[in-house]
Amino acid sequence: MSGGSMKDGFSGVGGSGGAGWPVNGIWEAMDQLRGMFEQKVAAPRMARGDVRAAVLALLAEQPMHGYQIIQQIDERSGGSWKPSPGSVYPTLQLLADEGLVSASESDGRKTYSLTEGGRAVVEADADKAAPWESSGARAAGRSGALARAGFDLAQAVAQLGRTGTSEQAAEAVEVLEEAKRRVFGILAKD
Numbered sequence: 001m002s003g004g005s006m007k008d009g010f011s012g013v014g015g016s017g018g019a020g021w022p023v024n025g026i027w028e029a030m031d032q033l034r035g036m037f038e039q040k041v042a043a044p045r046m047a048r049g050d051v052r053a054a055v056l057a058l059l060a061e062q063p064m065h066g067y068q069i070i071q072q073i074d075e076r077s078g079g080s081w082k083p084s085p086g087s088v089y090p091t092l093q094l095l096a097d098e099g100l101v102s103a104s105e106s107d108g109r110k111t112y113s114l115t116e117g118g119r120a121v122v123e124a125d126a127d128k129a130a131p132w133e134s135s136g137a138r139a140a141g142r143s144g145a146l147a148r149a150g151f152d153l154a155q156a157v158a159q160l161g162r163t164g165t166s167e168q169a170a171e172a173v174e175v176l177e178e179a180k181r182r183v184f185g186i187l188a189k190d
């Protein structure tokens with residue numbers, strides 16, 4: 001394919017039936033690829049009591065408010081588990097009712113900390129892994145990161161397709177072909 005016909009295809013002059021690249025076909029393929037990566041990676045279904053265990057584990061480290069707890073779970077699970085405020089705050093209230101956490105208000109925020117009873121519960125469960133460390137949560141975090149990277153790549157390629165020159169498109173094709181070879185090389189490793 002010559003550089004001139006690539007330029008025509010990218011600028012839309014050649015159209016899908018002319019001498020240029022099949023522009024409509026490229027955009028359809030990119031939209032399909034983008035759609036594949038946009039699909040949410042299904043987060044693992046967390047077992048009943050995991051929010052409770054996660055809250056207790058985090059509060060064993062330091063006092064926190066509800067939003068910090070949500071952020072920490074999201075961060076530690078690699079983005080695969082972000083409990084809603086509708087599950088965290090009722091859990092905090094339940095733990096307070098059970099006497100396992102206490103709340104103090106500072107600057108208009110409730111900060112929760114473990115009571116002696118809460119520390120005893122955490123120590124009794126010390127041999128258990130934190131819920132965000134489960135194999136399902138780690139696997140979803142990895143595949144979520146992979147999907148995000150693929151989506152970001154598809155967006156970059158689509159942007160180059162819309163605004164790039166034929167030289168930039170040719171260079172991008174080489175980079176993408178090399179990336180494909182390297183990814184398959186990773187799969188080929190034992």
